[in-house]
Amino acid sequence: xxxxxxxxxxxxxxxxxxxxxxxxxxxxxxxxxxxxxxxxxxxxxxxxxxxxxxxxxxxxxxxxxxxxxxxxxxxxxxxxxxxxxxxxxxxxxxxxxxxxxxxxxxxxxxxxxxxxxxxxxxxxxxxxxxxxxxxxxxxxxxxxxxxxxxxxxxxxxxxxxxxxxxxxxxxxxxxxxxxxxxxxxxxxxxxxxxxxxxxxxxxxxxxxxxxxxxxxxxxxxxxxxxxxxxxxxxxxxxxxxxxxxxxxxxxxxxxxxxxxxxxxxxxxxxxxxxxxxxxxxxxxxxxxxxxxxxxxxxxxxxxxxxxxxxxxxxxxxxxxxxxxxxxxxxxxxxxxxxxxxxxxxxxxxxxxxxxxxxxxxxxxxxxxxxxxxxxxxxxxxxxxxxxxxxxxxxxxxxxxxxxxxxxxxxxxxxxxxxxxxxxxxxxxxxxxxxxxxxxxxxxxxxxxxxxxxxxxxxxxxxxxxxxxxxxxxxxxxxxxxxxxxxxxx
Numbered sequence: 001x002x003x004x005x006x007x008x009x010x011x012x013x014x015x016x017x018x019x020x021x022x023x024x025x026x027x028x029x030x031x032x033x034x035x036x037x038x039x040x041x042x043x044x045x046x047x048x049x050x051x052x053x054x055x056x057x058x059x060x061x062x063x064x065x066x067x068x069x070x071x072x073x074x075x076x077x078x079x080x081x082x083x084x085x086x087x088x089x090x091x092x093x094x095x096x097x098x099x100x101x102x103x104x105x106x107x108x109x110x111x112x113x114x115x116x117x118x119x120x121x122x123x124x125x126x127x128x129x130x131x132x133x134x135x136x137x138x139x140x141x142x143x144x145x146x147x148x149x150x151x152x153x154x155x156x157x158x159x160x161x162x163x164x165x166x167x168x169x170x171x172x173x174x175x176x177x178x179x180x181x182x183x184x185x186x187x188x189x190x191x192x193x194x195x196x197x198x199x200x201x202x203x204x205x206x207x208x209x210x211x212x213x214x215x216x217x218x219x220x221x222x223x224x225x226x227x228x229x230x231x232x233x234x235x236x237x238x239x240x241x242x243x244x245x246x247x248x249x250x251x252x253x254x255x256x257x258x259x260x261x262x263x264x265x266x267x268x269x270x271x272x273x274x275x276x277x278x279x280x281x282x283x284x285x286x287x288x289x290x291x292x293x294x295x296x297x298x299x300x301x302x303x304x305x306x307x308x309x310x311x312x313x314x315x316x317x318x319x320x321x322x323x324x325x326x327x328x329x330x331x332x333x334x335x336x337x338x339x340x341x342x343x344x345x346x347x348x349x350x351x352x353x354x355x356x357x358x359x360x361x362x363x364x365x366x367x368x369x370x371x372x373x374x375x376x377x378x379x380x381x382x383x384x385x386x387x388x389x390x391x392x393x394x395x396x397x398x399x400x401x402x403x404x405x406x407x408x409x410x411x412x413x414x415x416x417x418x419x420x421x422x423x424x425x426x427x428x429x430x431x432x433x434x435x436x437x438x439x440x441x442x443x444x445x446x447x448x449x450x451x452x453x454x455x456x457x458x459x460x461x462x463x464x465x466x467x468x469x470x471x472x473x474x475x476x477x478x479x480x481x482x483x484x485x486x487x488x489x
Contacts, residue, residue, distance in 0.1 A: 108120075117137045135198045148185070177203065240486070243480055264324065309341065341482050355468040381416065407457070411465070
């Protein structure tokens with residue numbers, strides 16, 4: 001029973017729940033509390049379309065109160081102390097809270113069986129959580145025509161069922177939770193074959209320092225590794241090609257496979273970057289550096305934000321990509337003959353945590369403004385507000401037709417970036433009490449000015465604007481030369 005509860009805690013990522021614990025639950029230090037709060041809020045924002053704050057809080061308290069009666073305080077405390085911030089596969093960890101990290105000694109890291117190549121990657125542990133990734137390539141699964149045409153079909157689930165993975169440790173073979181997967185399908189005439197399968201796994205284990213064996217259904221060969229505590233930090237230059245500017249380090253490495261060049265890069269920073277923050281990526285599109293008007297934003301500009309060239313300066317074409325913690329993995333067309341290759345990354349976008357409010361007068365028709373809001377790295381200046389009276393019609397609860405008067409506002413503002421290595425170029429805005437209330441992120445018009453529209457009640461004398469998530473360019477290009485691949489498979 002105890003093991004079942006620990007497994008449930010692991011699946012629920014109990015740090016996400018900790019903010020809602022009553023005072024009688026396990027005590028944690030202030031550093032841990034802050035980390036819990038940060039990670040909880042991040043996850044809540046990410047899932048806000050699915051769960052309300054109240055729902056999450058109630059579920060957390062019920063779950064953890066029940067667990068306390070079964071497993072006691074110590075396992076929960078240990079679970080709370082897990083750290084989310086890490087760099088998988090590169091051997092470098094950010095040890096802000098002095099957590100215990102474990103590095104892997106790979107005993108059997110890959111094998112080929114029945115023309116299928118299997119490789120163990122990105123193995124490490126933090127506190128009591130083991131992380132690893134298994135990659136398979138070859139003719140893994142032939143899809144039927146119906147399976148191929150079904151866009152809703154999760155092909156990773158087909159692979160997980162066929163190549164079920166278990167982890168042997170403590171003398172027993174155990175199931176292990178999958179936390180992300182990807183597949184590549186290629187067409188051979190009328191046949192559609194999954195040729196690559198990659199899956200990430202996590203497992204909560206008390207006794208970390210031991211030997212682990214990975215079993216894959218249908219395969220005689222196994223993978224194995226040993227985990228050993230390591231409280232030190234690797235230097236980025238020992239991981240791969242690295243460059244540090246503005247207190248931000250980018251490091252990259254590449255392998256050559258049958259499918260092409262597999263390049264991984266990681267960005268090491270304490271700043272929030274929309275490229276690698278799941279919550280921000282669905283609503284914030286970073287602008288290419290220097291694009292201050294809509295007409296200046298082109299596909300070519302976006303393509304120039306990130307690309308890889310070969311030894312002759314020719315850009316390598318993308319075949320696919322996926323996000324990894326703190327970075328991205330890209331599959332490119334190319335061979336070992338293309339090396340040395342050069343990784344190009346344009347200025348990054350950072351997101352501030354500041355929130356500011358400003359109150360502007362309600363205009364009868366049009367009104368000039370000269371109100372400013374100061375942010376780090378730039379200033380927002382409100383120049384003008386226009387208001388047009390309109391009528392809104394609808395039905396009340398009794399089904400009766402009603403008509404109400406409102407004002408359609410157009411608020412014009414500009415953004416002036418500071419000089420320096422970080423330059424403000426955008427901000428989210430919410431019009432408090434608006435009838436169409438939702439966060440507004442707008443792009444500049446051709447004249448470089450920003451215009452926000454909102455419906456408000458006609459009786460309002462003033463309108464309050466909340467400005468948050470200021471986003472800014474971190475000025476400097478990154479150029480990393482990878483002289484040769486880490487391996488050729």
